[in-house]
Amino acid sequence: MKIANVEAFWLRCPIPEEKQHISDYGLLTNFDMTLVVITTEDGLQGFGEAKAAVGSSGACASIVHCIENDLKPVLLGKDVKDITRLWEEMYNGTRDHYALAKGRKFPVLGRRGLTISAMSGIDIALWDLKGKMLNAPVMDLLGGACRNEMPAYASGGWADVDNIGAQLNGYVNKGFRGVKMRVGVMDKTVQNSIDRVKAARAAIGPDIKLMADAHGTFSVPEAKQFCHGVQDCNLYWFEEPISPDNKRGTAEVRRATHIPIAAGESEYTSFDINELLELRGIDVVQPDAAIIGGISETMRVAHLASVHQLELAPHCWGSIVSFMAGINVAFASPAATIIEFSLGGNPMMYELVKEQITVTNGMISAPVAPGLGVVPDWDFVREFKQKV
Numbered sequence: 001m002k003i004a005n006v007e008a009f010w011l012r013c014p015i016p017e018e019k020q021h022i023s024d025y026g027l028l029t030n031f032d033m034t035l036v037v038i039t040t041e042d043g044l045q046g047f048g049e050a051k052a053a054v055g056s057s058g059a060c061a062s063i064v065h066c067i068e069n070d071l072k073p074v075l076l077g078k079d080v081k082d083i084t085r086l087w088e089e090m091y092n093g094t095r096d097h098y099a100l101a102k103g104r105k106f107p108v109l110g111r112r113g114l115t116i117s118a119m120s121g122i123d124i125a126l127w128d129l130k131g132k133m134l135n136a137p138v139m140d141l142l143g144g145a146c147r148n149e150m151p152a153y154a155s156g157g158w159a160d161v162d163n164i165g166a167q168l169n170g171y172v173n174k175g176f177r178g179v180k181m182r183v184g185v186m187d188k189t190v191q192n193s194i195d196r197v198k199a200a201r202a203a204i205g206p207d208i209k210l211m212a213d214a215h216g217t218f219s220v221p222e223a224k225q226f227c228h229g230v231q232d233c234n235l236y237w238f239e240e241p242i243s244p245d246n247k248r249g250t251a252e253v254r255r256a257t258h259i260p261i262a263a264g265e266s267e268y269t270s271f272d273i274n275e276l277l278e279l280r281g282i283d284v285v286q287p288d289a290a291i292i293g294g295i296s297e298t299m300r301v302a303h304l305a306s307v308h309q310l311e312l313a314p315h316c317w318g319s320i321v322s323f324m325a326g327i328n329v330a331f332a333s334p335a336a337t338i339i340e341f342s343l344g345g346n347p348m349m350y351e352l353v354k355e356q357i358t359v360t361n362g363m364i365s366a367p368v369a370p371g372l373g374v375v376p377d378w379d380f381v382r383e384f385k386q387k388v
Contacts (some may be wrong), residue, residue, distance in 0.1 A: 007038075010032065016345060033290075033319045035319075036122055087119065139331045152176065153176060181200055182215065185218070268291065270293070270300040290318055302332075321374065
């Protein structure tokens with residue numbers, strides 16, 4: 001099948017006031033995403049997501065421009081099935097023939113940043129299309145399921161020290177056996193973060209997995225202080241302790257604690273992840289398919305995690321499209337054992353498509369529908385599409 005059209009839409013949907021939360025990103029009042037739509041000559045469509053920000057809110061105009069002006073001309077008339085070749089052509093630009101002939105990269109200047117995010121959305125849409133063409137979930141195209149179901153952990157946890165226990169127990173009461181809370185600069189002091197984690201552990205008991213995510217906001221000394229303060233709280237992992245720009249610092253934090261360190265959601269391409277692994281900086285690898293380079297690059301990272309005997313836990317905080325991309329990779333990877341499930345105000349997870357992902361007794365089942373298994377509600381798209 002040949003590619004006839006490539007479109008990108010910036011969607012911005014208000015978050016209901018009762019579901020808004022405050023984090024280090026401030027008060028989150030909107031949820032943004034870039035919806036990528038690739039249409040073949042016979043009308044079949046595939047859907048992808050590209051992100052302008054790791055969190056909920058971020059302007060997507062530049063991604064839309066990149067997709068429709070820079071990458072679309074590379075794709076028109078090409079065969080949908082050649083996903084790896086198309087990835088190389090987008091990544092290497094006018095030197096793609098050298099890259100394909102020599103077997104190594106000759107990347108464009110935008111080999112990091114929003115160009116890779118734009119490529120991510122396209123790559124996800126291509127995999128969705130290929131799955132629909134072959135009437136199989138993307139997971140099967142990646143090698144098939146390593147397990148029939150997987151535990152999901154509830155991702156949220158912004159409440160203060162007096163209310164964090166009740167908030168997390170609200171997730172536990174829904175059947176989740178793992179929960180994640182936010183810490184870091186939003187707490188004003190390291191001690192406040194420590195106190196909130198201790199309150200959380202006391203409230204949920206010893207048998208629930210507890211993760212803490214600092215969104216990269218501690219300094220190295222602060223991260224070490226935090227780890228020392230919560231060393232008896234049995235954290236399943238400590239996520240993005242410091243800025244992703246300071247990979248050596250992340251490795252320094254890891255050497256200072258027995259708590260597993262997780263990171264990867266802010267990284268572009270498997271090269272960034274490989275650098276973290278060479279520095280022995282992390283124990284849990286967290287690529288985001290809508291940022292790192294799509295399903296193709298997320299799967300390459302999954303192989304790296306498996307080779308290094310590390311846990312793979314894709315970052316699945318986004319729309320239902322990137323969530324489905326993440327879980328298809330996770331189920332196809334032997335290194336993945338747990339899935340992130342957003343418990344924040346997220347209309348893109350629950351209203352963008354009519355299909356609903358269910359978690360039963362804290363478990364999520366392997367995908368079975370062709371492609372990603374979701375189709376946008378076009379009324380929703382028309383209502384929340386932004387002008388660029």
